[in-house]
Amino acid sequence: MELGDKIRKVSEVVWEVDRTYKEGMRVPARIYGTERLIREMDQAVLEQITNVATLPGILRYAYCMPDGHSGYGFPIGGVAAMDAEAGVISPGGIGFDINCGMRLVRTDLTEEEVKPKLIPLVDLLYQRVPAGVGSKGFVKLSPQEFKEVIVGGGRWCVKNGYGWADDLETTEEGGCIEGADPEKVSKKAIDRGLGQIGTLGSGNHYLEIQVVKEEHIFDRKIAEAFGLFPNQVVVMFHCGSRGFGHQVATDYLQLFLGVMESKYEIKILDRELACAPFRSPEGRDYFAAMKCALNMSFANRQTILHRIRESFEKVFGKGAEALGMRMIYDVAHNTAKLERYRINEKWREVLVHRKGATRAFGPGHESIPERYRPYGQPVIIGGSMETGSYLLVGTEGAMSETFGSAAHGSGRTMSRTQARKKFRGDQLQKDLKARGIYVRTASYAGLAEEAGPSYKDIDEVIEACDRAGISKKVVKFVPIGNVKG
Amino acid sequence: MSYRFIEELTLADVAFEADGSTLEELFASAGLALNATQVGNIGEIQHKESRPFDLTFKAVDMLLFNFLQDIIYWKDVDQILFGSFDLTIQKEEGAYHLTGAGRGERIDPARHHLLVDVKAVTMHKFEVTGGLNGWKATVVLDI
Numbered sequence: 001m002e003l004g005d006k007i008r009k010v011s012e013v014v015w016e017v018d019r020t021y022k023e024g025m026r027v028p029a030r031i032y033g034t035e036r037l038i039r040e041m042d043q044a045v046l047e048q049i050t051n052v053a054t055l056p057g058i059l060r061y062a063y064c065m066p067d068g069h070s071g072y073g074f075p076i077g078g079v080a081a082m083d084a085e086a087g088v089i090s091p092g093g094i095g096f097d098i099n100c101g102m103r104l105v106r107t108d109l110t111e112e113e114v115k116p117k118l119i120p121l122v123d124l125l126y127q128r129v130p131a132g133v134g135s136k137g138f139v140k141l142s143p144q145e146f147k148e149v150i151v152g153g154g155r156w157c158v159k160n161g162y163g164w165a166d167d168l169e170t171t172e173e174g175g176c177i178e179g180a181d182p183e184k185v186s187k188k189a190i191d192r193g194l195g196q197i198g199t200l201g202s203g204n205h206y207l208e209i210q211v212v213k214e215e216h217i218f219d220r221k222i223a224e225a226f227g228l229f230p231n232q233v234v235v236m237f238h239c240g241s242r243g244f245g246h247q248v249a250t251d252y253l254q255l256f257l258g259v260m261e262s263k264y265e266i267k268i269l270d271r272e273l274a275c276a277p278f279r280s281p282e283g284r285d286y287f288a289a290m291k292c293a294l295n296m297s298f299a300n301r302q303t304i305l306h307r308i309r310e311s312f313e314k315v316f317g318k319g320a321e322a323l324g325m326r327m328i329y330d331v332a333h334n335t336a337k338l339e340r341y342r343i344n345e346k347w348r349e350v351l352v353h354r355k356g357a358t359r360a361f362g363p364g365h366e367s368i369p370e371r372y373r374p375y376g377q378p379v380i381i382g383g384s385m386e387t388g389s390y391l392l393v394g395t396e397g398a399m400s401e402t403f404g405s406a407a408h409g410s411g412r413t414m415s416r417t418q419a420r421k422k423f424r425g426d427q428l429q430k431d432l433k434a435r436g437i438y439v440r441t442a443s444y445a446g447l448a449e450e451a452g453p454s455y456k457d458i459d460e461v462i463e464a465c466d467r468a469g470i471s472k473k474v475v476k477f478v479p480i481g482n483v484k485g
Numbered sequence: 486m487s488y489r490f491i492e493e494l495t496l497a498d499v500a501f502e503a504d505g506s507t508l509e510e511l512f513a514s515a516g517l518a519l520n521a522t523q524v525g526n527i528g529e530i531q532h533k534e535s536r537p538f539d540l541t542f543k544a545v546d547m548l549l550f551n552f553l554q555d556i557i558y559w560k561d562v563d564q565i566l567f568g569s570f571d572l573t574i575q576k577e578e579g580a581y582h583l584t585g586a587g588r589g590e591r592i593d594p595a596r597h598h599l600l601v602d603v604k605a606v607t608m609h610k611f612e613v614t615g616g617l618n619g620w621k622a623t624v625v626l627d628i
Contacts, residue, residue, distance in 0.1 A: 042496055069496050072609030072625055076497060096605040096627045133523050133599045134564040134592040192561040202602040203628045204497075243561035246604045246627070250554055253608060254547070271608035416499060416601075416628065417492045445525060445600045485602075 001041040007031075013066070013468040017050055024054040024269070032402075033066040033464045040413055040456060044070035045077075051269040052080050057087020057278070059343065059350060063402050065357050066464035067381075067411030067456065071095075073272030076356035077411060081403040082278060084338060084349040088266065089283045090275035091256065091290075093353030094336050096249040097201075098290055099297035100240030101172075101332040102358075102380035102408075104391065105305060107312070108324030110231045111211045111480065121315045122209065122438050122481040128307040129207055130199045131485035132442025137198030139303055143190050147182040149197065150244070153295030154330075157302035167302060169369050171330040172359065175298045181288035186251050189289075193244025193296055198303040200239045202446055202485035204409075206385060207237040207308070209481035216476035222375045222393060223475050226328050234477060235308055235325075236389055238382050239300060239485070240334065245293035252286040278351050287336070294335065301330055328391070329369075329378035333358045333408035341403060352403045360394035360406035360471045368394075379471045381462065383410045385439065386432065386452030388478045390462050397469030406471035410458040416449045423448040432482075441484040450484060486510040488518035491623075494610060498628045499603075504621045508545065508581075511613070511620035512552055513570040516587065519553050519606075520566055522626060525598030530568030532588040538572065540583045546613040548574070548581045549622055553606045556587065560603075564592040601628050 001007075008016045010030070015038055017029040029049045031038060045068050052074055053062035059081045068077030073092030080093055114121065130137060139162075141149065149156045154175020157163045168175045182190075200207060214230040217223050228234070241248075256274040259282055260266045266275060276282040305327065309320035316323060336353045343350075352359075361368055361377040368377045376393035383389045387410070398404050414422070425444025428451055432439050441447040465471045486505045494500035501518040505511035521527045536559045542548040559565045565587075572585035592599070604627040612623045 044496075071497060072495075072607040072627065092608075096607075132594070133602045134560055134566075136564070188558060192558060194562075196561070201604075203604075243557075243604075247558075250605050254550075257608070271611065274608065412497045415492050415496050417490055442594070443599045443601065445598075449601070 001038055001043050001046055003038065013464045017046065022050045025050055027053050027058050027061050029053050030061040031064040031068065032468050032470065034460055037066050037456060037460055037464055041068055042070045045075045048075040049078060051273060052078055054269060055080060055088055055090065055273065055275060056266060057083040059083055063405065065405065065407040066461045067407040067409050069411045071355065073270055074355040077407065078355045079357045079402060079405045080353045082351045084278060084351050087278055087351060088275035089278045089286055089336055089351060090273055090353065091249045091253045091286065092272040092274060093355055094249065094290065095334040095355045096246045097240035097334055098245035098249060098293035099332045100334040101297060101301065101330060102236065102238050102382055103301045103305060103330040104328040104380050105235040105308065106227045106324060106326055106328050107233050109233045111233060112231065114209065114233045117315050118209065118438055118481050121311065122440055122483060124311045124315060125207060125308065126440035126483045128311050129304050129483060131483060132202050135199045136195045137303065139197040141194060143194065146190055146194050149299050150182055150185070150292035150296050151180050152176055153298035154302045157299050162306040163302045167305065167327050170327045171298060172332055175302060177291045177294045179288055180291035180295050182292055184285045184289040185248060185292050189244050189247035189251065192247050193242060196242040196244065197300050198307060199242060200485040201242055202442065204450060205239045205485040207483040208385065208479050210234050210236055210389060210477035210479050212475055212477060219472065219474045225375055226378065227326060228475055236380065236382060236477065237304060239304065241293040241297035242300060244296045248289045248293045252289065255282055290336065294332065329380060331358055331378065331380050339404065350403065354405055356408050357405045358408045359404055360398040361404050362394050362396040362399045376472065379406050381407055381409060383458035384452040384455040385437065385450060385479055385482045385484065387458050388476050390458065390473060391475045392462065392465065392471040392473050395469055395472055398471060402470050406465050407461055410455040410461055412454055413456050414454040419449045419451055419454040420445055423451040437479050437482060439482045439484060447484050486514045488514045495625050498625055500625045502621065502623050504619060506619045508574040508620055509572045511622055512549060512572055512574065515549060515553060515622050515624060516556055516567060516570050519556055519603060519626065522603055523560070523600055524566055525600055527568060529596065530566050531590045532568060533590040534565060535586040535588045536565055538583055538585050538587065541580050543580045545581050546611060548583055549613050550606055550611065552583060553624065557603055557605065565589050566592055566597065604628060
């Protein structure tokens, strides 16, 4: 992105685009990132985030996080808070993969203990957690049972033996958001999701075995409170609501396109920003359907965790409890949620859209599990399979600056086609193995697309979040094993 | 009747342009482009099974949008990849009506060179243009 006179530097890591940039902008846009990150962002980010700024009811700013890159409608990394009464809800502000998110699980195992068994472990995980085009999960359900899953989310899983009660306490929304209504979901959506619980998907979805290095612990007190220690092995994975969520978003995108102008006189600059007033019948229906997809995704990650625990049990010959396989946290990064913020001395209900952005509530917030409340909400940021991932905590700064939001990943800098031309999946797999990272993949082409240089420098993204005060870094994890969708 | 992938239109997803001298050809090209996003050796898909298409929309772009969505639907529900399409599109009483079938087979990771899963067709830059001299579409797929 070019830093011309249209982009004003607010601080070392905050850049502002005035309302005069484009006709119809209701608020300015704010892009977070170091100068290097901003220059690396593609120009379309600027167009997309200023389009977001034209949506009715948007408050304060249209935000783009430091990992931002162009998407469809909203940029990835986009955050928009809408007035709950006067604002809109937009499926394009959430993404097709509703509640795509990250889950982080600790173990008592050290790198030394895992390394000798890494290959059989990753091979077994690859077998037990289906990934790639058209993969099917192990949970066999009738459409009626599936409806119970999309209402119950993680709670359904724990009730049916796919997890521990403690898992729910450390999942955003307790693994089950209230207000999900299966009657607002199409038969097509249910058909698509029915066989997919317990599957990773593909693209940038993965399951990774990672290590905490002594030198990568930035806040020892918080790391200890989260149960982390030097040389420890953890498991991190990234996936969403699969075909079910994709169909929910597609259904409502079309519904909104049909009523937006004719019924509500809303004009938008990109059809992917299709929206409806949040308090309209269409807006309410989408919110209730979207919550079904949130719950499906929580259930998907919960059943995957169950398979991960089973795999570790088999390889290490001990129960998951004895291996200390407790969840640290599960966080969504494609959502719209009703939250309360203090704006102009008044508490207001706000619908926060996060598309490729992580909720980052600060210390003391009632939505954070009690055990983490003194420190802030865990913010899990996944990097490329070569460079590492991070655990941060939410801050007061995020609450006052970005409606409790931070980055979600490292953000692409290279197109998929370009990456496929530049890298070979089979060669990359060999190179990574030589560097101590054992990878199993459903697709070599897909692996090439996810090569480290296709992404921004994750350390710089984290630095930008930390310096902007919208989250605080705790620990960096480096990969040793990866199952790639 | 052809398609080509476009690099400059999207960073994280996949974009393509498809064309055809008739609407039927355009739709078949776009359908193949979508499947070529998911499987590298699309020419080797065997025509063992078929699935029907029956769609009616006033706008031709929404007809294409939903046709492509149906291809994704069959991939998720029955793990079917299509290698060819036999389609008829007629305009009657102000609406486009598409009928026909896709022919292909169930995904076999041992034979199919699998690439990435297509999540959805997006409305971003989505466009269908043309008329008597041929048809063209621009599509961005969410990956």
